Each structure stands twice: as structure tokens, then as C-alpha cells.
Amino acid sequence: MKRIPGGWATLAVAVILLLPLVLPEALLTIFIFIGLATIVVSGLSLLMGFAGQVSLGQAGFYAIGAYAAALLARDFGVSPLIGLAVAPVATALIACIVGLPLLRLRGHYLAFGTLAFHLITLSILGEAKDITGGDTGLAGIPPFGIGPVVVAGPFKSIIFGYLAWILALLTLLFNRNLVRSRPGRALRALAASEAGALASGVSVGRYKLQVFVLSAAYAGLAGGVYAFYVSYIAPGSFPLVESIEFLIMATVGGLGSVWGAVVGATLVSLLVQLLQALGTFPGMPLRAPAIFSYAVYGLILVGVMLVLPSGIVPALRLVFGKRDRS
Amino acid sequence: MTLFLQYAASGVATGCAFALVATGFVAIYRVTRVVNFAQGVFAVLAGMLAFSLLGWGVPHILAEFVAVVVAGVSGAAVGWVALGRRDTTPLASLIITLGLGIGSYAALILIWGDQPISFDGLKGNLLVGGVGMQAQYVMVICMTGVAFAALGWFFNRTYIGRGLTACSSNPRAARLVGIDVHAMGLVAFGLGGALGGLAGVLLTPLQPVAFNSDVGIAINGFAAAIFGGLLRPGAALIGALVLGVAEALVAGYGQASLQSGAALLIMLGIMVWRASRASVLTAEEDNA
Numbered sequence: 001m002k003r004i005p006g007g008w009a010t011l012a013v014a015v016i017l018l019l020p021l022v023l024p025e026a027l028l029t030i031f032i033f034i035g036l037a038t039i040v041v042s043g044l045s046l047l048m049g050f051a052g053q054v055s056l057g058q059a060g061f062y063a064i065g066a067y068a069a070a071l072l073a074r075d076f077g078v079s080p081l082i083g084l085a086v087a088p089v090a091t092a093l094i095a096c097i098v099g100l101p102l103l104r105l106r107g108h109y110l111a112f113g114t115l116a117f118h119l120i121t122l123s124i125l126g127e128a129k130d131i132t133g134g135d136t137g138l139a140g141i142p143p144f145g146i147g148p149v150v151v152a153g154p155f156k157s158i159i160f161g162y163l164a165w166i167l168a169l170l171t172l173l174f175n176r177n178l179v180r181s182r183p184g185r186a187l188r189a190l191a192a193s194e195a196g197a198l199a200s201g202v203s204v205g206r207y208k209l210q211v212f213v214l215s216a217a218y219a220g221l222a223g224g225v226y227a228f229y230v231s232y233i234a235p236g237s238f239p240l241v242e243s244i245e246f247l248i249m250a251t252v253g254g255l256g257s258v259w260g261a262v263v264g265a266t267l268v269s270l271l272v273q274l275l276q277a278l279g280t281f282p283g284m285p286l287r288a289p290a291i292f293s294y295a296v297y298g299l300i301l302v303g304v305m306l307v308l309p310s311g312i313v314p315a316l317r318l319v320f321g322k323r324d325r326s
Numbered sequence: 327m328t329l330f331l332q333y334a335a336s337g338v339a340t341g342c343a344f345a346l347v348a349t350g351f352v353a354i355y356r357v358t359r360v361v362n363f364a365q366g367v368f369a370v371l372a373g374m375l376a377f378s379l380l381g382w383g384v385p386h387i388l389a390e391f392v393a394v395v396v397a398g399v400s401g402a403a404v405g406w407v408a409l410g411r412r413d414t415t416p417l418a419s420l421i422i423t424l425g426l427g428i429g430s431y432a433a434l435i436l437i438w439g440d441q442p443i444s445f446d447g448l449k450g451n452l453l454v455g456g457v458g459m460q461a462q463y464v465m466v467i468c469m470t471g472v473a474f475a476a477l478g479w480f481f482n483r484t485y486i487g488r489g490l491t492a493c494s495s496n497p498r499a500a501r502l503v504g505i506d507v508h509a510m511g512l513v514a515f516g517l518g519g520a521l522g523g524l525a526g527v528l529l530t531p532l533q534p535v536a537f538n539s540d541v542g543i544a545i546n547g548f549a550a551a552i553f554g555g556l557l558r559p560g561a562a563l564i565g566a567l568v569l570g571v572a573e574a575l576v577a578g579y580g581q582a583s584l585q586s587g588a589a590l591l592i593m594l595g596i597m598v599w600r601a602s603r604a605s606v607l608t609a610e611e612d613n614a
Contacts, residue, residue, distance in 0.1 A: 054417065054420070054421075101594075101598045102594070102598070104598050104601040104602050105597055105598065105601050106601070107417060107420075108361035108420050109552070109597050109601065111361075111363075111420060112361075112545070112548055112593070112597070113594055113597055113598075115545070116545065116590040116593060116594055117594075119541075119545075119586065119587075119590055120587055120590050120591070123583065123584075123586065123587050124587075126583075127583065127584075240541060241428070244424065244428060247421070247424075248425075251421060287435050287436075287439070287440060290431075290432075290435055290440065291432045291435050291436050292432070294428055294429060294431035294432040294435070295429055295432035295433075297425065297428045297429065298425045298426060298427075298428045298429015298430065298431075298432065299425075299429060300425070301421055301422065301424060301425025301428065301429075302407060302422050302425040302426060302429065305418045305421050305422045305425065306407075306410060306422065309415075309418055
């Protein structure tokens with residue numbers, strides 16, 4: 001019995017690694033974006049489920065990572081690989097600086113605080129025209145590559161598919177080990193009762209900040225990959241609704257469920273894509289795609305919160321009688 | 327100096343509108359301990375509805391009144407969903423109101439499209455103490471005064487108002503003396519919706535609203551509401567006025583694009599300052 005979950009994971013990994021080879025170009029793009037969303041959501045799920053903190057600013061960190069990688073590669077002539085490696089570090093650094101005052105807030109205050117952080121980030125990116133190109137954005141980001149080998153041409157999407165999903169799997173693996181370790185237990189105590197954790201000797205402030213910084217670093221990493229893949233970014237690429245979309249994915253998958261991140265990111269992305277496709281059908285009203293996606297976001301958030309407050313993956317675990325191992 | 331007074335006057339007027347939204351947050355939070363993320367939507371809904379009603383030839387005051395009533399009813403509806411289940415935690419309620427806010431975009435776009443709309447308010451200028459003010463600004467300030475006076479009367483002199491106060495100070499005791507706490511929660515949400523709606527019909531002539539204007543309105547209202555820790559309407563009013571004037575001055579003397587950033591920074595500063603003075607235990611009670 002013990003090997004079955006591992007067996008499922010192996011199967012999932014095999015499918016994921018085969019998909020880039022068989023998917024057509026259009027679907028491959030969606031596949032890549034799901035992988036990037038998984039990275040961001042896995043961090044957010046840790047933050048919300050284990051540290052009990054809501055963040056409505058994950059897309060702000062995503063933006064910072066994207067800009068950091070793009071600017072390093074374009075204006076400083078750094079190798080894209082180093083740019084990509086620096087992106088999560090730079091994002092983590094900023095998260096550390098913002099997190100120190102911000103994490104004194106809890107619950108809805110933190111939600112509004114991180115929302116404000118996202119909006120301030122966007123307005124700074126829009127205002128600093130000399131560095132970021134302002135609202136018109138940052139074009140001409142050099143292609144990803146190592147030394148003379150450059151990722152371009154027909155295989156670009158396949159390589160990015162592998163890059164995004166290998167990074168996603170690595171973050172999931174890291175999270176799985178993290179939640180089973182001593183810091184993971186401390187985090188769960190923190191989520192249950194901050195005062196209780198504090199009384200049991202958990203340094204609450206430090207752990208909260210560490211998870212916050214880790215979730216930001218994940219978002220920064222995903223942002224870096226995004227910047228190299230699309231090669232054009234602007235403040236408009238990271239709207240407020242994207243932060244909410246990450247929150248929806250984390251909620252759907254199950255807060256604090258490690259594998260929930262993949263499930264949530266995949267289900268929500270596919271549903272939204274399906275409705276977008278439906279909305280652009282001939283005969284549909286002009287604004288149907290926007291209407292559909294907003295309606296779906298709303299319905300999912302409300303529905304999941306009322307019916308499955310713990311999310312899909314934990315609920316399935318309950319149905320199939322498996323012990324919650326995470 | 328005249329310029330300064332003009333900026334300050336317009337700041338007071340927008341501050342008054344923020345105060346109405348903020349009081350909506352406070353009314354809902356006091357009774358239900360839920361922070362309603364959809365608070366800005368009521369303002370947008372009422373503004374757009376008033377626009378349509380005026381377009382159909384409904385006379386001015388009636389159109390605005392109907393819009394405010396509809397906003398109040400939709401507020402109660404949001405409350406009904408957000409408070410729907412007994413075991414819904416405040417965190418879940420927060421996400422539910424966020425979901426309702428985002429979902430309402432679909433309806434708003436479906437009915438009114440995705441472009442900003444506006445309608446004419448009071449025309450002309452008034453001279454107040456040598457400062458020329460748009461009549462609509464004076465109107466916003468007067469209506470806010472009336473609304474606050476009415477709220478004071480409602481909370482202190484009526485049965486429902488006192489019931490709401492009872493629920494906010496001790497829900498258990500309120501239930502023991504026979505007050506229906508759940509129904510009071512719905513009343514609070516309805517009141518919050520109507521206050522947001524009032525802000526919406528007053529603001530729309532001054533600055534056009536689009537379906538996603540609710541974020542800015544809600545953030546300003548929330549920033550004002552936390553001056554009083556989300557519990558004191560009077561402090562929220564002062565907070566809103568400070569915020570409105572500060573934003574108007576930043577926009578007037580500095581850059582208009584920095585206006586919302588200034589509001590956000592003020593909000594963050596106050597929140598962090600307040601949080602640093604609260605102990606872990608009181609904060610957990612706040613969230614529980």
C-alpha cells in the first residue's frame with residue numbers, strides 16, 4: 001500500500017515529461033503556463049496552508065522576477081542562465097525587505113497589504129521609464145540559452161516546456177520534503193494557532209518571513225522563465241487579476257496540499273482556456289471571453305469555499321480514505 | 327493659497343465619499359467580523375445603475391435613490407452567501423467576498439460594457455468663503471453629513487440599530503437576549519451595500535467608473551476604515567478626510583499618477599503601525 005502514492009507520482013511525472021513531445025504548439029504554450037503557475041501556486045499554497053497567511057500579491061513577485069531576469073540579460077549582457085538564476089534571489093531579497101514590516105499584519109490586513117504591494121510594484125514599474133520602459137514595456141529580451149547555444153526556432157516551446165515543468169517538479173519535491181521536516185511541523189503549528197506555536201517555542205516571526213520569502217522566490221523564478229519565453233513584458237502583463245488567479249488555483253487544489261498546486265493550476269487554467277475558446281466562437285458576443293473568465297473565477301472561488309473549503313486534493317484523500325501524509 | 331484651498335476642498339469631497347465606503351466596511355466588520363472585499367462593487371453598481379436610469383428618463387433624485395436601494399439589496403445578497411454556512415471562517419468569508427467581487431465583473435461587463443461611464447451631477451460652481459467649488463463637491467459633503475447623522479440616529483435610537491451594536495460588542499450575549507445574529511449580519515451587509523451605493527452615485531459624476539474601478543474605491547475605503555481599526559465609524563470619517571485631502575494635494579502639487587501610490591503607502595503605514603502595537607493574542611481574537 002505504501003508504494004501506491006509514489007506510483008501515482010511516477011506515472012504523473014512520466015506523463016508530464018512525455019507531453020511536450022506530442023502536444024501541438026498552441027497547447028504547448030498553455031502547458032508551459034500551467035507549469036509556471038504550478039511553481040507560483042506551490043509557494044502560495046505553502047504560505048496560505050502552512051503559515052496561514054493570505055497573499056494577494058504573488059503576481060507582483062512574478063513581475064519582479066520577470067523584470068529582474070529580463071533587465072539583467074538585456075541591459076547588463078549577463079548570460080540568460082545567470083539572469084534566470086538571479087531572478088528568484090532578487091525577488092527573495094525584495095520579499096525579505098517588504099516582508100519585515102508587512103508580516104506584522106495578519107489575516108485580512110495582510111491580504112490588503114499584499115494587494116497594495118502588488119499595485120505599488122506595478123506603478124513603480126510603470127513610472128521608472130528609463131529602466132523598465134514604463135507602461136510600454138520591455139521589448140527585445142534576448143533568447144534563453146547557455147553560452148553560444150540559443151533556444152529558438154521550432155524546438156523553443158518544447159525546451160521551455162521541459163524547463164518549466166522540471167522546475168515545477170523540483171519545487172514540488174522541495175515542498176514535500178520541507179513540510180515533512182522540523183520546520184514543516186513548526187509551520188503547521190503556526191497555521192493552527194500563532195499564540196500556541198509561540199508558546200511552544202516556535203519562532204513565529206522568523207518562520208513566517210521564511211515561507212513568505214520562499215513563496216516569493218518561487219514566483220520570481222517562474223517570472224524569469226516567463227520573461228524569456230514571451231520575450232516581451234510590460235506592467236500590463238501582471239494585472240491584479242493574476243494574483244487572484246493564483247489564489248484561486250491554490251484554493252482549488254487545496255491550501256497546504258503539496259500536489260494540490262499542480263491540480264489547481266491545471267484545472268483552473270484548462271477551464272479558463274476552454275471558456276476563452278468558447279467565447280471566441282463565431283456568433284458569441286464581443287466581450288464573451290472576459291465575461292466568461294470573470295464569472296468562472298467568481299463561481300470557483302465561492303463554490304470551492306462553500307462546498308470544499310479544504311480544496312480538491314485533500315477532499316479526494318478523504319473520500320479514498322488515505323491518510324493525509326503531507 | 328486659493329489653489330491650496332481648492333485642492334483641499336476637492337480632497338474633502340472625495341474624502342467624504344471614501345468615508346461612506348469605509349463606514350460600509352465598518353458596519354459589516356463590526357457585526358460579522360468579515361472584511362467585505364466586494365465593498366467597492368456596490369459603488370460601481372449604483373453608479374452604473376443610476377446612469378442607466380437617468381438615461382431612461384427617470385428624474386434625478388429618484389434614480390439615485392433606486393440605485394442605492396439596489397446596492398443595499400445586493401449587499402444583503404453578498405452577505406447571505408458569505409455568511410451562508412455556520413462553520414465558514416472569516417478567512418473563507420474573505421475569499422468568498424473576493425470571489426463575488428470578481429464574479430460581479432461578469433455581470434457588470436455584460437450589462438454596461440467595459441468602458442468607463444459617467445453622468446452629470448449638479449452643474450455649476452459655488453463660492454464658499456472665497457473659494458470656488460463645484461456644486462457636486464458641496465453636494466457630496468452635504469450628503470455625507472446627512473448620512474452620518476442618519477447613521478448616528480439609526481445606531482442609537484432604533485431597535486435594529488441597537489441590536490447591531492449589541493451583536494458587535496458580544497454576539498453570544500446578543501443571541502441570549504433573543505437577537506437573531508445571522509439576520510443582523512444580513513442587515514449589516516445591506517447597510518454596507520447601501521453606503522457603498524451612496525458613495526457610488528455621488529462619485530460617478532466626478533470621476534467616471536468602469537467595471538474594475540471597485541479596487542481603487544475599496545482600497546481607499548479600507549485605508550480609511552483601518553484608522554479606527556475597522557470598528558469606529560468616527561475614526562473612519564477622520565481617516566477618510568485625511569486620506570482624501572492628502573491624495574488631492576499629491577495630485578495637485580505632485581503627479582496625478584502618484585496619487586494612488588500615496589494612498590496605498592499611507593494605508594500600509596497605518597496598518598503596520600497598528601499591528602506593531604497589538605499583541606498576538608488580541609490579533610488572534612480579531613481574526614477568529
